[in-house]
Amino acid sequence: MRKKIVAGNWKMNKTLSEAQQLASEVVNMVKDEVNSDVQVVLCPPFISLYAVGKLIESQSNISLGAQNCYHKASGAFTGEVSVDMLKSVGASYVIIGHSERRQYFNETNAQLAEKVNLLLAAQLQPIFCCGESLEQREKGIHFDFVRQQLTESLFHLDTSQIQKIVIAYEPIWAIGTGKTATSAQAQEMHAMLRKHLAGKYGEQMADNISILYGGSANPGNARELFACPDVDGGLIGGASLKSRDFTDIIKSF
Ligand code: 3PY
Secondary structure, three states, rough: OOOOEEEEOOOHHHOOOHHHHHHHHHHHHHHHHOOOOOOEEEEEEEHHHHHHHHHHHHOOOEEEEEEEOOOOOOOOOOOOOOOOHHHHHOOOEEEEEEHHHHOOOOHHHHHHHHHHHHHOOOOEEEEEEEEHHHHHHHHOOHHHHHHHHHHHHHHOOOOHOOOOOOEEEOHHOOOOOOOOOOHHHHHHHHHHHHHHHHHHHHHHHHHOEEEEEEOOOOOOOOHHHHOOOOOEEEEEEEEHHHHHHHHHHHHOO
């Protein structure tokens, strides 16, 4: 049985006090209203990780996640944040390879492979993002492109390691645009990703890997997306900044 996960990617939003406020609201709503087995992950900006971690401490179904990490273990990399630092403030998940990082910070599949290795060595769970641009989809190369992202960043892992990975499919054309993939488009890609994983690691292993959908997911479309057999939850952008919307998404399972 694979885990159902709803992760909130707060991106570069919320000051420390705003982050504390939002996290407290989510904790209270989840406590009062969520009785399913969904694992909730809050991914605030680095500076709020520790404080948010303290606020969610008592809620076993809410975990702390970071939005990125550096691809080297430590050293003279001014301004960067290492995997060990994230672990030391209580993170248990780390989003890597978000399309905004690939696009604005030129992250490569090879760097992401390094991040995956460091995270797994520290026993943190990567939420590995993949997804195609509109142009790639229109050219009909979207499956090949996303398959290659997985192959180049993850397929060096052995079977015991791959089961620790959470995958988030986020079509770039649906991020911050208000456009969502239809549930049929999401299911088609998720099924293809699972097949690709099964080709390398076997069907049983692939069946245990959670694949989340991301890209303008909201309370209005979450139920239909989460009803797809290969959609195991969501990586939520804008809608995770409002406790009511985020909780309603969690309740959409
Ligand atoms: C979005 O929903 O826009 C996201 O990028 C989630 O990571």
